[in-house]
Amino acid sequence: MKHLRTVDDVMTHGAASIDCGTAFKDIVEVLRMWNVSALPVLSDDGRVIGVVSEADLLLREPGTDTAGATTAEQLMTRPAVTVAKDAAIPAAARLMARSHLKRLPVVDGDNRLIGVVSRGDLLKVYLRPDADIAAEIREMIMYQLIPRGSAEVRVHVANGVVYLNGSLPEPAVEDTVVRAVGTVPGVVEVRTDFTIPVCA
Incomplete structure (x- = not known):
């Protein structure tokens, strides 16, 4: 399975969007057709300038500032909350x-829409097989975190929970290992049971 590390790895490409002049009823139709609760609003050059949500439409009531709003530009919330495609999950x-x-619109370096990411998309990382997680952690510990021969660490992963045990040269190493292992995609929790020598 591909390692899911960034938004680009899990997002949906080709997201629905509307332009500034899209009429109220057309916005409702696009929301219904795509079965989404919000739509990015794009400028003429494809940049995300706002978002229109179901809530924005429902707030269009007589006596409010949006009572006469009939287009996406008048109804949208701005600035839009967006996320870069290379942002970590x-x-x-x-955010x-x-x-x-x-849901969040996903943008490139020029703030142009390239996709959308949802809560469900971000949770895909936790579908990663335990064996893949364990293999990455072993490699990380062996080649990056602990000098060769200075420690013995055993790794077991069950349902995303990482169990580490063995011996470490000093307490500070345990903190480093736990922090690093916690960043591995798919890790839910890190539990340790290390033996650390006590200085005389």
């Missing part, structure tokens, strides 16, 4: 949580 998840959004 955890970073995208945090989505902070913004209370279910």
Whole structure:
């Protein structure tokens, strides 16, 4: 299975979008047709300038500032919350949580729309097989984290939970190992049971 590390690895390409002049009823139709709750609004050159959601449409009531709004440009929320395609999956998840959004437009370096990522997309990383996770962790520990011959670490992964045990040369090494292992795609939790020599 491909290692899922960035938004580009899990996003949906070819997302639905609308332009500034899209009429109210047409927005509703696109939302229904694509079965989504929000749509990016694009400028003439394809840049994301806002988002129109179902909530934006429902708030169009008499006596409010949006009462006379009939186009995407008048209805949209701006600026749009977007995410770069090379953003790490955890970073995208945090952005989505902070913004209370279910979907994020994915943009390139020029803020042009290239796709959309949803909560479900971000969760795909946790479908990674335990054996793949364990293999990556063993390689990381062996070649990057611990000098050869200075420690013995055994790795077991079950349902995304990583179990590490063995011996380490000093307590600081354990902290480094746990932090690094926690960044491996698909890891849910890291549990350790290391023996560390006590200095006399």
